[in-house]
Amino acid sequence: MPAPKDVIWPRDPHTAAKHALLRRYLQAWAPIMLSHNEVITYAEGFAGPGVYVGDEPGSPVIAHQVLAGALRRSPRRVKMVLVEESARRKAELERRIAAATNTSHSPMDRLDVRIAQGRCHPDLLQQLALAGSLRHPMFVLLDGFGGPEVPFRLLEQVAARHRSSEVMVTFQPAFLMRFAGKDEHHRAAGDTFFGGDDWHGVFQQPSSMKAAYLRDRYRESLRRAGFQHTLVFEMVDESNHLLYLIFGTRHERGVEKMKEAMWVVDTTSGVRYRDPKDPNQQALDLVLEPDTAPLRRILLKHLRDVSAARSVDQLKKYALLETVYRPTQVIPLLKKMRDDRDIDVSPGRIIGTSIVAAVRQGALF
Template identity: 80%
Template sequence: MYAPWSFRDDYVILRAAATLTATGRHMAASKDVIWPRDPHTAAKHALLRRYLQAWAPIMLSHNEIITYAEGFAGPGIYTGEEPGSPVVAHHVLAGALRRFPRRVKMVLVEEDPRRKTELERRIAAAAGTTQQTGRLDVHITQGQCHPDLLQQLARARSLQHPMFVLLDGFGGPVVPFHLLQRIANQRRSEVMVTFQPSFLVRFAEKNEHHRAAGDSFFGDRGWHGVFREPSSRKAAYLRDRYREALGRAGFQHTLVFEMIDEASHLLYLIFGTRHERGVEKMKEAMWVVDSTSGVRYRDPKDPNQQALDLELEPDTGPLRRILLDHLRTNPIPHTVDQLKNYTLLETVYRPTQVIPLLKRMRDERDIDVSPGRIIGTSTVATLHQSALF
């Protein structure tokens, strides 16, 4: 039976994992105050900005106080003068407060004292350009994501209000499961975690401390099955187990973005929420065209694992394969509404992309639709087992 780790055990194990991961992925970040922004980060910030632009007005229209938090806040700037995620968030939240006479708290934790000082300077500069500083309350603390973020959220009295928590470390297993559980206790809160599976794939099988870091990250030892998976399946196996972990933590709906940069480096961006509307808004943020980041997405459920270019007229070939696979492995007829809901909750595509695709699939004799007109209550079944390929 899995023995729970103590608070101190979590801290020591996750610090070791963070050190190794930082060495592997962001060598510059481990020693420099600021560093160049990589393509993954550019794409994450574009997604963050667009999502917060939807999230903040929705939350402020129903709540007196909301919180944005980060456990790995950084210096707030990159060498090319691009704003860091706290500054991106500050700009969006200050803009939202112009429409709503409510309050927003920002809780930002950064380990390096030099970066904390730089972040304070950048936030002060951002605050100087707005008129909502009295209602936009920023708490910046030097410390570790674990245990200091949870302590600071409690100190700011944010745990009883809706939160959006960004846990964007160096991609390794540095976020303890019980932190996710505590965030999920607030039913209107959401979390976004970055996860680079290469750390556990490379180091954990033969190293007890790294396995313990994985246990703390996933909340149990079920992920150890990765050691029996073929190399080609290890990353996907860890991805699926972590999505399950978010579900166990209390996030009813999860959304996985597989982000691939121009050098084919893989990073998982995993979003957790308890509300379908959060999934819908995150999808809308993703599908806004951004051709400048150099990063493409990939749907985890696509059998061909095709990278997607987010275009005004998107390539729905991967969604076609996903839906055919779903229909083939679940051979009872499905309604159009059921397929739209499956698309929303289980793929990176949007429900609005389903009906045009089904019309093409019907015309190409991949599926049978009854009655012939495609509406929400119409039933869909595959015509050809080979259509998936």
């Protein structure tokens, strides 16, 4: 979406879904990090005004609520570093954070909020340095307006400062797909975003593959920046607008907790998820008994692509690191696949060390 001109604007379905996911993840992240660190930091490079037209809270206010709650159960300290380019939106954000502080029952002397006017880069790093946050674990939300707005250099700096730091970046591929092939300025912005020109191969891709190509190149960029594990959420709203929400971490536990957050988020926002690796690109309903047909297709394709058997533990790790599904969803599915004679399992009982091989060579179902 283009950057709004008003101080506040309506909350779109993508934003509602992102905020639900953010709240759930921070509710898991904050207690874990506070149990191991004296100080942690939550940061945003596109903080916004902290509120939407319908009085829904923005991400900084959501984070403040969660972190204040976490401090009621911990003696440690939390810092928030929020950067917003617009002076009017910064002023509104200050009012919203002040209101949240006044209604909180947490020890506010241990929740230090720094709000600065500036651009995501280089001002966010400068403010993090001034706050003393670069020495501690950070969760950095870089939720712009969908274009290539986050420099690769910023990701490198966040990753380099503390190995427990994590990032979440939003990216709408439509902008680069539409404009970068014709405009040198937009191509240069893409180079800054990806940290190189490897993404230029998108111009040779068929239209149906362009978005996935950019998605995969950006996952590679995050890994080059220093985030060993990446998780991509494909969010599609009712108008079929695509948004990638890309999470970077060095820890498998971070991936696991982010997935747990995803699978307990309701879908009342009108946005549904898709697994990037599902050949059929089926939208997912996040329900108590989820449809695992996409995971079935993904595992069969993986077994055939590698042309080798895999242990159950290997398939669970693959599901964790390469799909939006959770490892706990693998074994029940493998039992169904064995009963349907899609796979062979040796020995017959499905445990972590069991060996799994695909037996059907037809079309994916």
